[in-house]
Amino acid sequence: EAQVTQNPRYLITVTGKKLTVTCSQNMNHEYMSWYRQDPGLGLRQIYYSMNVEVTDKGDVPEGYKVSRKEKRNFPLILESPSPNQTSLYFCASSLGGRSEQFFGPGTRLTVL
Amino acid sequence: AQTVTQSQPEMSVQEAETVTLSCTYDTSESNYYLFWYKQPPSRQMILVIRQEAYKQQNATENRFSVNFQKAAKSFSLKISDSQLGDTAMYFCAFMRTSGTYKYIFGTGTRLKVLA
Numbered sequence: 001e002a003q004v005t006q007n008p009r010y011l012i013t014v015t016g017k018k019l020t021v022t023c024s025q026n027m028n029h030e031y032m033s034w035y036r037q038d039p040g041l042g043l044r045q046i047y048y049s050m051n052v053e054v055t056d057k058g059d060v061p062e063g064y065k066v067s068r069k070e071k072r073n074f075p076l077i078l079e080s081p082s083p084n085q086t087s088l089y090f091c092a093s094s095l096g097g098r099s100e101q102f103f104g105p106g107t108r109l110t111v112l
Numbered sequence: 113a114q115t116v117t118q119s120q121p122e123m124s125v126q127e128a129e130t131v132t133l134s135c136t137y138d139t140s141e142s143n144y145y146l147f148w149y150k151q152p153p154s155r156q157m158i159l160v161i162r163q164e165a166y167k168q169q170n171a172t173e174n175r176f177s178v179n180f181q182k183a184a185k186s187f188s189l190k191i192s193d194s195q196l197g198d199t200a201m202y203f204c205a206f207m208r209t210s211g212t213y214k215y216i217f218g219t220g221t222r223l224k225v226l227a
Contacts, residue, residue: 035217043205043215043217044217045215048213056212059214090157097213098145098207098213100159101157101159105155105156
C-alpha cells in the first residue's frame with residue numbers, strides 16, 4: 001500500500017532532550033516536506049526536500065534540522081526541544097514539487 | 113512574501129445544500145499552483161482539488177469545484193450537494209513554481225454539515 005509513515009505518532013518529552021521524528025514513503029517520491037499545525041495558524045512548512053541531499057527552509061525552520069540521505073526517508077530532528085515546539089507535525093511527499101502531496105498520519109508532540 | 117487568507121474560521125451547511133469557502137492570496141508570481149486540502153476529524157490531510165494558475169478553466173472534481181479569479185487573487189471552493197462526510201477542516205494552499213517549491217497554507221475553515 002502506498003503510504004507515508006511517521007513515528008512516533010505521539011510523544012511527550014522534556015525541554016532540551018533531543019528527539020527525532022521519522023518519516024518514510026514507499027512511493028519513490030522526490031519531494032518531501034515537514035509541517036507543523038497549530039490552532040488558528042493552519043499548517044506551516046518547516047523544511048522541504050526536492051531530492052536526496054537537497055533540502056531547503058520553509059517558513060518556520062528555527063529549532064529544527066532535517067536530512068535526506070535516502071530518497072524514502074526524511075527525518076525531523078529537534079536538537080533541544082522547547083515548549084513552543086509542542087504541536088502536531090505532518091510529513092508529506094509528492095512525485096514532484098507541483099504534484100499532489102500525500103500526508104502522513106501526523107505526530108502529536110508535547111514538550112514539557 | 114506570499115500570504116494565504118481564509119477569512120471564514122467556521123461555517124455550517126445543511127446536508128444536500130451548496131456552500132462556498134473563500135480563499136484569497138497575495139503574490140507577485142505569475143505561475144503557481146493553488147490547492148484545497150481537507151482534514152476530517154481523523155486528522156488525515158486529503159487533497160480535494162488543484163488549480164494551475166496558467167489554466168483559465170476552473171478545476172472540478174465531482175461535487176467540488178473552484179472559482180479561480182487570478183486578477184482578484186481569489187480561489188474559492190464550492191461544495192455541491194453537501195454530505196455529512198464533508199464535515200472537516202478545509203485548508204487553502206499556495207505553491208510557487210519558480211525557484212523554490214515552498215507551500216503556504218491558510219489558517220483553515222472548519223465546515224460542519226448538518227443533518
